[in-house]
Amino acid sequence: MVGIQELRRPALFAVQTLAVAACYFAAGRLGLVRQLVVQGAVVTPIWPPTGVAVACLLIFGLRSLLGITLGVLFVIMSITTLQPAVLGTLAGNTAAPVCAYLMLRRVGFRTDLSRLRDGVALVFLGALASMLISATAGAGLLVLLDKLDASRFWPVWLAWWVGDAMGVLIVTPLLLLLHTARLPPRVARWKEASGLALIACGLVPLATYSGLSLLFLVYPLLILAALRFQLAGSILCALLASTAATIAATDQNGPFERLSHMEVMFKLQAFNGSMALTALLLSAVITEQRNTRRSVEKACQDLVEVLEHLTAGDSPRSPPPRDAEGLRHQQ
Template identity: 70%
Template sequence: MAPVVGTHELSRRAVVALQTLAVAACYYGAGWLGLLRQLSVEGAVFTPIWPPSGVAVAALLLLGITSCFGIALGALLVVLSLSSFSSFQPSVIGIVAGNTIAPLCAYLLLRRVRFRPDLSRLRDGLALVFLAALGSMMISATVDVGLLVLQDKLAAEGFWPVWLAWWVGDAMGVLIVTPILLMLYAVRGPVGLSRWKEAAVLLVAACVIVPLATRSDISMLFLVYPLLIWAALRFELPGSLVCALFASVMATVAATDEVGPFDELSHTAVMIKLQAFNGSMALTALLLSAVITEQRNTRRSVERACQELVQVLEHLTAGNSSPRPPPAENDGRG
């Protein structure tokens, strides 16, 4: 019995080690993607969308609290890569701690409210927005920007503008990346698409309208919202999330290139305009699709209950309409 128990324990540790390395690799890869596009506010460089925060929250929701080790390792690799692995300062520990504690708090808060990863209820969308994204990501923004001030890399008066940019970037990672990862994890086998013609038309429309809206000299970012509503109404969460991700990436590229509606603006104005657009778009896509999914699930439940009621009534009717046996004849003996 002892060798069997030891083998199971060894297998469990091997699985945890592999999960840790996988989460760390995904976190580092997401960080590398996020650093491809950067903005500067008050001399501090930040990313408009920080995908690792979304990867961290999704890993905790899908794999459990042991993912913290992988998140911490991935955050450490990202921080060291920014300094070319040449120095390990005490502030690195604080940054890694902040980037690990923030998604952990998001995970614990979501568990507290019984969050469902399928985002089939409006309350799940609201919990992801306000508890995980807007609430918990304040921790990482406060720790990271506070360390910049303590190291004299950022003036004290520049704390709040940089904090706001940092916070929104982390929150956007949760709002955009986490739902997509949860959706991909739930996919099982080939996905049938009954409305493939409509999906193709939506794809073509997005490829035409989104680049036009994000790179035109005339401010036409509002043209993206009809696409989001169309995607949410017809394709629910998968359609709206993919559309929101594409629009967010295109808007971020335009903002960092300072073209289209972001031309001739100060760095602070570019940050505010971009983050306002990304945030409102992600909220629209997530909450609208959650409402639609919840309503459709409710309608299906009502239809199922009505079908069961009809079957019960048919059974009762059939029982009442069956012929009764004739009464026994009196033979005169009674």
């Protein structure tokens, strides 16, 4: 039995490593489908692999590090030939998620995102702060290799940073949600979710492809999704809106028509970032308030039960029967 257990552990680790690497590589190929040209450099508005890496670290721990490293290597090899200079990008794209994981673990991050502090931590520590590493390593490597002029460093760095951060803000909450997902028991919730999905499928394309710049129409839908379904509704709505906006921006359609590459990048990233921030923080606030209300209701119920028991214990005893009382007097 001991021998079988010892054999299972390396096999399980190998399967998990390959699964993480495959998910990272698939997310990377998906992210490369839509690209923007910023100052002569090709960047992705949303880089999903960073979200996959942070989610895997939060779920499986540091034992998923090897799979993340292999995934980064596979993505790089699918784009360019393996060179010594690639090690800088490999190190940056691996170190950034690890840094995000360590900082989130340091502040007591909960993967259910049921508190406002968890949403704030994921935004500022997991996305904005940690992805400075990958953006600096990637854009700095381009400058060192003379593939990018030093005067164009900051626009490319900004686009790289925002793209990596968007991957964490959108993909990581979605994967954490799927990890702990439970089907709603009531049929009415399914009907409501289907109706909301139909509205989203009609409203989001209208907002992202209309030349009238109607992107603001997505926000009421996002708020409604957060109010009714918390993180599940808000993050799926944000994912749909961000994906549609990215497709429209890369094709320069709708509100992104007749804009320069830099204007497209700034407008798209501002919209995607505000959508992700609204989805995360609003759903965290609503979930925290609901959990607080349930705790208060539970405490009130417990208090009522305690008071009922105390009242029952202090009630006067019932008088003894008359026959027994008369017999006692006679004695």
